[in-house]
Amino acid sequence: MSTSLLEVEKINSFYGDSHILFDVSLSVGRNEVVALLGRNGAGKTTTLRSIMGVLAPRSGTILLDGTPIQGRPPFEIARRGLQLVPEERAIFGQLTVEENLRLAALTAPKAWSLDRIYEFFPRLKERRRSGGRQLSGGEQQMLAIARALIRDAQVILLDEPFEGLAPLIVRDLVRVSRDLAAQGRTILVVEQNVVAALSFADRVYILNNGHMVWQGTPAGLRADPSLMKAHLGI
Numbered sequence: 001m002s003t004s005l006l007e008v009e010k011i012n013s014f015y016g017d018s019h020i021l022f023d024v025s026l027s028v029g030r031n032e033v034v035a036l037l038g039r040n041g042a043g044k045t046t047t048l049r050s051i052m053g054v055l056a057p058r059s060g061t062i063l064l065d066g067t068p069i070q071g072r073p074p075f076e077i078a079r080r081g082l083q084l085v086p087e088e089r090a091i092f093g094q095l096t097v098e099e100n101l102r103l104a105a106l107t108a109p110k111a112w113s114l115d116r117i118y119e120f121f122p123r124l125k126e127r128r129r130s131g132g133r134q135l136s137g138g139e140q141q142m143l144a145i146a147r148a149l150i151r152d153a154q155v156i157l158l159d160e161p162f163e164g165l166a167p168l169i170v171r172d173l174v175r176v177s178r179d180l181a182a183q184g185r186t187i188l189v190v191e192q193n194v195v196a197a198l199s200f201a202d203r204v205y206i207l208n209n210g211h212m213v214w215q216g217t218p219a220g221l222r223a224d225p226s227l228m229k230a231h232l233g234i
Ligand SMILES: Nc1ncnc2c1ncn2[C@@H]1O[C@H](COP(=O)(O)OP(=O)(O)OP(=O)(O)O)[C@@H](O)[C@H]1O
Pocket: 015, 018, 020, 038, 039, 040, 041, 042, 043, 044, 045, 046, 047, 192
């Protein structure tokens, strides 16, 4: 049995006839923060969707704590402790912050209390009676992460959590993400904001055209400007 909490081995994913992921492998250890980087269209979101079961890989294996989960439906994968926070955040604009949280907790086998969530996100407590639509971008992202957390997610898949947010808000969210990892959660984050991602990732993978082309540490990536330029365009 592997020692990684999440182990993706040579998955191939398709949209219809389009082959998108080619033998993609990655592993995420318990309490690790791993960043998955790559240009637009590289296959980052497709990787997260494949792990979550939204898109079943055509071949390859995905092990969660040693158990194969590939091809299982998303609700079952969620019940095993995985949560995807999608790029579009998918919170309910007509519901209040608290209603959004209660709804997320409803079907979780082991939900956190609202108080525990509010301890983590004091800002959400202040805004608990506000409608989802009235929240700022940063608050919406906090709520999206909080909805994963209230379901006691062990592994949180974050798709571009910092997109469109001001630097100060990004800094806040980076701190939150670090706290999450320190408190035993495991995070796989996809980001275009390479600087922010490198500021809190333990390890990094780079996808290019559906192929995993590099893995290493943030320091290793920073030390190789040609790599940054070739695959990340910076
Ligand atoms: N629903 C879909 N149907 C068909 N092709 C898709 C679909 N979603 C994505 N693709 C294609 O799959 C490839 C990978 O897309 P994906 O969304 O995984 O990239 P990404 O790395 O997340 O990019 P971005 O940084 O723009 O979010 C792209 O070529 C994209 O056009």
